[in-house]
Amino acid sequence: MKPAKFEYRAPRELEEALSILAEVGDEGKVLAGGQSLVPSMNFRLARPAVLVDINGIGGIDSVTSSSDHLVIGTLARHVRFERPVTDGPLGHLLALAARKVGHRPIRIRGTFGGSLAHADPAAEWCMIATLLDATMVASSVRGQREITASNFFKTVFSTALEPDELLTEARLPLLNPAAKIGFVEFSRRAGDFAIVAASSVLDVEGGRISTARIALGSVGGTPLRSPAAEAVLQGNVPSGELFAEAGEAAAGDVEPMGDIHGSPEYRRDLVRVLTRRSLQASTEH
């Protein structure tokens, strides 16, 4: 479990990092928190020829709010979100999710941007980005571009980022102050990747659900929204029965893969209950 040989570069400026990435292309890999990359290298599953350590670059770990977005710098560590970073339901949602990210040592080191770029379909931040249809900002020597979550996650460990691009920030839309948020996971141990995770945001107007968002983690190559479950909820009065119906619809929306911790059938079963529980929890806050 010693990594294969690699060259280590530690730029101090963003421009320098981007030019290194442009120079090394496919051969390079960005090191942020290293909580997934370093174990992969030790297992020799990842063998980057050049490791570009961005931890020495200043100013890319900020978390700021604009009028309609929360802007998260790529190096913001998970631990930062354990307490709400912004007032209202978004900060609360992020705090619920943050506490499920690995164990505390992982949260102290691991980064928001690193998790998105790694694109594990079980990762909390990837699911949140999908739930809120976050905007990812990719920077390169060629300039900057914005990529929405639905276009960003391609499949397991694969994103729309080009080899010369660095994910520099993520923009999450602020939520309606009265939005009802839910986030639940099921795993065999605390801190493990979820076997299935579910999250939801509901806006309720005049006693009826005006908008519904449901996202699921660990049920496919990327986190998924459940249009069927959202359609079930839309325009209806929140209730246990309605949430159960949404759970059924969500279960019908997914084609999960299996592994030793859960077969496809079991994961589908969990989608049913966790979707319902996420919605239920959101209305109990």
Next chain:
Amino acid sequence: MRLLGRSIPRVEDPPLITGRGRFVADITMAGELHMRIVRSPVAHARITHIDVEAALELPGVVAIWTGRDTAEIPPIDFRQEGLTDLYPYRQPILAEREVRYVGEPLAAVFARDPYAAEDAADLVFVDFDELDVVVDPRADPAPFDEDSDTEAALVNVSYGDVEAAFAAAHRRVTVEVSVGRHTGVPMETRGALAVREHHGRIVMYGAAKVPHYNRQAIALMLGLGIDDVVLREGHVGGGFGVRGELYPEDVLVCLAALRLNAPVKWIEDRKEHLVATNHSRDQVHVIEAAVDADGFITAVRDEFWLDQGAYVRSHAATVPNLTAAMLPGPYVIPAYECRGHIRLTNKTPAGTYRAPGRYEGTFARERLLDAVAAELGEDPIVTRRRNLIAHEDMPFARPIRALGTEMEYDSGDYPSILEKTLAYVDDKGLCAELDERRASEEWVGLGFAFFVEKSGLGPYEGARIDVDDDGGIRVVTGAASMGQGVETAIAQVCGDVLDVSVDGIRVVHGQTDEIDYGLGAFASRVTVMTGTATQMAARALLVKAREAAAHLLEADPADIGMVAGNLEVVGAPERRVSLAEVARSLDPSGAKRTGMVPTLSAEAWFTTEHMTYPYGVHAALVRVDEWTGGVEILRYVVAYDIGKAVNPMLVRGQIVGGAAQGLGGALLEEFVYSDDGQPLATSFMDYLLPTVTEMPPVDVLLLEDAPTPLNPMGVKGAGEGGTTAFGAAVAAAIDDALDAPGAVTRLPVSPERLRKVICNIQRSPREKGER
């Protein structure tokens, strides 16, 4: 100063908690080479060609060996002698023609640094002809080699007229249950560093558990004299049965140190550990009870299959023998028959792990007792009470041999510990919590399991105590320490006799050049065997010290007592000499004057033909999430009678730590294999060890009601009882939570498996509402 029975802090902790521990990986020698093992990526194949050319060209690579280079080294033998039937199944140190499991060593790379060694190992190319893979231990036996098949042996244990009992049975109850493949995963992985010292001796650091036996085995394999090999044990980060056995890598580093004439170091990495170090458990039992009209179990018949993996390693048939011998446990069971199939498969070989054979056998037996209770429509406690061996029947002999000893439960009061446990569980609030949670419609259950352990395996152990001229006391033992507190316990025994504090006592263990004999640390034997030998040696030393003091004080030895480290005339404390003064008086000149043998030292050997049998009860309070199948253990109780606790704090630590490992096997840990023999749990992401979050609070009821008559302190071993009945108790508790007797038939209880069970059982009305 009475030290026995006191919870004094561990003397071994200061270096460990201040970063001054010396584990094998901490030892570095000038000019050392690093060994990296090339392991088979396939489960079963003939090796057709190994290409090491590219690897040899890497800078820093010194040598690469394949099976051809070690063909003259015999396979690794069994610690028990004479098991010739199992000889064909022994593992070579490097596979030469055939590989039999993923992870089997097939080449060894030696390089100047560990990175180069790993790079080179990646460049060793092996061509295979793949062969049929066996992953199911219950499949029909297949050929193993030309002369033998995959049923390595059949373990048979029986007594009484089982046929007649079943013929006359009022009811028969059968269950099929299994315990998955899991094992001890110490924090420190294995490791070894071998160096050829002046005079040509090979010294291997990194020994553990059984250094003396391994010294002899390595010497024999390498064609050396026993005295040409020295094994040294440093700090060891956990053993649990798996660490310290003789593995291919230990022999390879010694051989390499000889051949390459340089220190050779090998540190196992975690990925290797999970496929290279002994696996354990993995038994399927079909077990049947004959029950008479009074609900008394008149006979038990058990057939089980052990998935031994690809080879029979150093333990030979120890695990299945223990399963068979210990399965009847605390119950009378007048007739018993057990047939255990040792089956070879294409998986990592299996060996002992804390409570070997008993975790599995206890699960099978206690599941059977629960099934009998369900059949009789009664509380499982009632069934147990009726079948327990009575206090007045102790000692209780079963016509069974276990580990070469006649099985006789030496002492115990089984009915009493059951009642005490029930009262304790209530007292600790488990019953109240059960009721409260039930009232709020949670799926909770309380389960119990009884177990009998064995400990203190002989046949011998020794201790030598030396007092230096400063009065420093050194106890040299043949014991081994995996971190369980050997130094503290032995120092307490010694200090108790000599009336000195443990701070002045240094305990030596695991050094084969310090004492000629030592059987090591396994089978919960160190406190019983080495402890007793230490007490005997300390008493002999005291006799000598009093005699020497008598000369100094011009008194009669019978009038001299030992008080706070000094020897004084009883009734005249002003007439006293220190232990140091006594030791100095025994220098060669002084001893000549008094006609005594020089040096203040004494040696004693304790021998025994019988084991001691501690026993206890586990109780679990669990909560089941019926929608996910998730299980949470809310509370846990272990009641354990170990005769006499030398240090109750250490005993409690052993029990709680053992319980954590029992939990792992019950709910989380499993080496899963694909149909083609690929291991699927090869990192800590997939091999799920319990963490602090999964551990419930454990309440320990430590009892000393039944000291053993087999040693003067009355002690029984305490190392394994926290583990033994964990799976059985959790299974009973889950059944209770589901109100579905017999729901749990397999460990670990995975949420998916449990969810299926829940979906299949009759739905109760409380389930329908939103939870």
